[in-house]
Amino acid sequence: MTPEEILRQLNIKKDHYNDLHVIRNFSSFVAISNGRIVAMTDPWMQHCPLFSRLYVMTQTDDREIIKQGIREAVEGKIKQFGLFTGERQLHREDIAVPYGASEMMMYGLTKKGIDATVTACDGAGTVIAVTPSLVQGIGSRMNGLFYTTPIKEVIQEIESQQGTVVFPETAEIDQVKGVEKAAQMGYHTVAVTINGFTEEDLRCLRDLEEDYSITVVCIIVCTTGITQERTDHIAQYADLVWSCASGEVRETIGRKSILQITIPIPVFVVTEKGMKFASFYCSNPAILQNLDTSKQYLIANTVKGTPLTMGMFSTYLTEANLPLRGENDPR
Numbered sequence: 001m002t003p004e005e006i007l008r009q010l011n012i013k014k015d016h017y018n019d020l021h022v023i024r025n026f027s028s029f030v031a032i033s034n035g036r037i038v039a040m041t042d043p044w045m046q047h048c049p050l051f052s053r054l055y056v057m058t059q060t061d062d063r064e065i066i067k068q069g070i071r072e073a074v075e076g077k078i079k080q081f082g083l084f085t086g087e088r089q090l091h092r093e094d095i096a097v098p099y100g101a102s103e104m105m106m107y108g109l110t111k112k113g114i115d116a117t118v119t120a121c122d123g124a125g126t127v128i129a130v131t132p133s134l135v136q137g138i139g140s141r142m143n144g145l146f147y148t149t150p151i152k153e154v155i156q157e158i159e160s161q162q163g164t165v166v167f168p169e170t171a172e173i174d175q176v177k178g179v180e181k182a183a184q185m186g187y188h189t190v191a192v193t194i195n196g197f198t199e200e201d202l203r204c205l206r207d208l209e210e211d212y213s214i215t216v217v218c219i220i221v222c223t224t225g226i227t228q229e230r231t232d233h234i235a236q237y238a239d240l241v242w243s244c245a246s247g248e249v250r251e252t253i254g255r256k257s258i259l260q261i262t263i264p265i266p267v268f269v270v271t272e273k274g275m276k277f278a279s280f281y282c283s284n285p286a287i288l289q290n291l292d293t294s295k296q297y298l299i300a301n302t303v304k305g306t307p308l309t310m311g312m313f314s315t316y317l318t319e320a321n322l323p324l325r326g327e328n329d330p331r
Contacts, residue, residue: 001197003147007031010039014147021084021122022147024197026070027224027245029146032084037071045224045245081141084122086153090137090161095311099261101221101242102139103311104281105191106132113280114217116185118178118192121158123151125171126178128164128185144195144222145173176204183212190216191277196223196230196244202237217277223249239274242267254323258291261299261310263326283309287317296322 006022007014010031014020021032028043043066082088095103108114109132121127121138125148129135138158150171158165164185165171166178175194182190194200205216220238223231224245231248234241235256243249243266254260259269259278269278272293279285287308291297298320299310305318 001146002199006146009041012039018149019151020147020149021145023074023122023142024144024146024222024224025074026066028067028070030070030074032074032078035078035085037074040067040070043067043070077141083141084151086123086151088121088123088151088154088157090121090154090157091133092137092140093133094136094140096136096140098311098313099267099281100140101193101219101240102136102142104240104278105139105193105219106136107311108191108277108280109135111280111285113277114189114191116182116187116190118175118182118190120145120148120173120175120193120195121154122148123154123171124148124158124165124168125150125173126166126175127158128166128178128182128187129158129161130187131161131163134158134161134163139193144197146195146198148173174200176200176208179205179208179216180212183208183214188214190214191219192216193219193221194238196220196226196234196241196246196249202233206237215273217273219277228252235270239271240267240269240278250323250325257296257322258293259288259297259299260320260322260324263298263300263302263324264329266323268323281310296320298322298324300324302326 006029017033019033023030026043027045029041031039077083105117117129117135119127119138148171155165155168166181175192179190179192205218209216218239220234220241228248231252235253241253253268257268257270261267269275279288282288299315299317301315303316303318305316308317
């Protein structure tokens, strides 16, 4: 889905706002301007284990109660972390989500497993980061970002932390062009997050690998509600995929994965390149790097197997037939 289509769903004309940011939270598109929510679409999810862990959310079928919970969560992000404003916090070193994409990229940069990351930040758009705390500051509390406009203070703070805002005049989100810019800057191993619900062509990333002789770790996030066609495209080109609430991802991508990390909202590691990237989040990277990739594995704290630490969390590694699902799946 394009930003223009989402704005139509929100009944918003972007020309009416000089400050506008659109995210998706708990299946609801939310538009924010000048630090205030100005529009929301109706959510269709009933339960998300991660959302319930991070925020207070009553499990109910009442759409209005759910919308109020989403509103409170987004307003909390604005108040506590300055999201969508010039007060945006962009430095963070703690783990917010046990198996989050920004957490893994932070560890990858710290352990020199990757040279740079390409992510999307409210108020800046596509950003190239080389500082671990910056990539975590950008991503730790950010849900799927679909549209944003420039915020001068955010761009200045990113640049002060050695980050590069690829489109400072427009805050455009174009992750493929971000990877190309990173390659032109001389980075050789780049991890990039792509919003799975958008229409970016992942084949272009593989073309860039050949054109610039670089390694691109393709990380797909925000997959709730994607079509089977989009799922098949992602399965062909991605290295790691966050399943979010997508049954299509669980069945199509889960079945072909080497590794599933956690059960309620699985992270599927699809390729050897993805496995190497995930290994930097492990206290003993060799454990993951030396696995037999003809088999399938699960990392979870509800099973018994080889003990290991992922980030700061004690868990276990075991062989499994993927995907594995549980009673706490998103609904």
